[in-house]
Amino acid sequence: MDFSKPLKIYPTAMHACAYLPGKLARNAVIDPDFDMTMSVYDYLIKSGFRRSGSQVYRPYCEGCNGCITTRIEVKKFAMSKSQKRNAKLNQDLRVVINEDGFKDKYLPLYESYLASRHDDTEAEGVQDFLAASWCDTLFVEFYDGEEMISVAAVDRLESGLSAVYTFFDPEKGGKRGLGVFAVIWQIEHAKSLGLEYVYPGYWIKECRKMNYKTRFQPLEGLVDGNWKPLEKQ
Known part of the structure; x- marks a missing residue:
């Protein structure tokens, strides 16, 4: 697993939750310029991250921890x-x-x-x-x-x-x-x-x-x- 480059994580803007009506949500996303590999992603998925396309993210909602990987x-x-x-x-x-x-x-x-x-x-x-x-x-x-x-x-x-x-x-x-x-x-x-x-x-x-x-x-x-x-x- 190569972490020779810093792994930066950024919060997204708030948006309507797709699963719980009336709730707001946001994600923490891995820097899209990070040189992602399968080894690093395997580590991240064990830490609660998933991917949508090439974007690797995890829920980062204020006051809510309902999303469980x-x-x-x-x-x-x-x-x-x-x-x-x-x-x-x-x-x-x-x-x-x-x-x-x-x-x-x-x-x-x-x-x-x-x-x-x-x-x-x-x-x-x-x-x-x-x-x-x-x-x-x-x-x-x-x-x-x-x-x-x-x-x-x-x-x-x-x-x-x-x-x-x-x-x-x-x-x-x-x-x-x-x-x-x-x-x-x-x-x-x-x-x-x-x-x-x-x-x-x-x-x-x-x-x-x-x-x-x-x-x-x-x-x-x-x-x-x-x-x-x-x-x-």
Whole structure:
């Protein structure tokens, strides 16, 4: 890990919180001119940072510490009954790991997903959002026969896999639980690579749509600088 150059961190301006209505939020971001590497990012993700595109950040909100970064220890993970049913339902899917970057053929699927989840079809800049020039990102493609129905962007770190974003066919995603299956697949893939963790991202107790993360047990959260167990919600 190379810290021969100073690692500068800057606060962003305040903005509306995307997860808790009525709250204001801001981030602490790593200097964009810092020569980021996968080794340094692995250290930072263990310290509560994540990335959006090439920007590495962590929540830095005054009077609120609701965003908790999480990790799943893959050796201890045990599927619940519902997760076993999900894995069985999706065992027919074919998986292709693309290590060559974002493909244009992902755009229609991404736009369809945005329209169903966020009432938005603006896909401009999606490649910059999912990938970074310094980052080892896998685009995991899931196929139902010859039809690509889901894509998971996943960073491969020294200590584990970090879930960046998953998008899928809205109709089949609901029936198959493709978001859950993407995490199950990442856990099994991390295990096959001999990696310790899967980092599924931030969890906020008051945000119901994030509760699915606590169903992957045992789950740990970085609280006051220490990794502690998080209970299922």
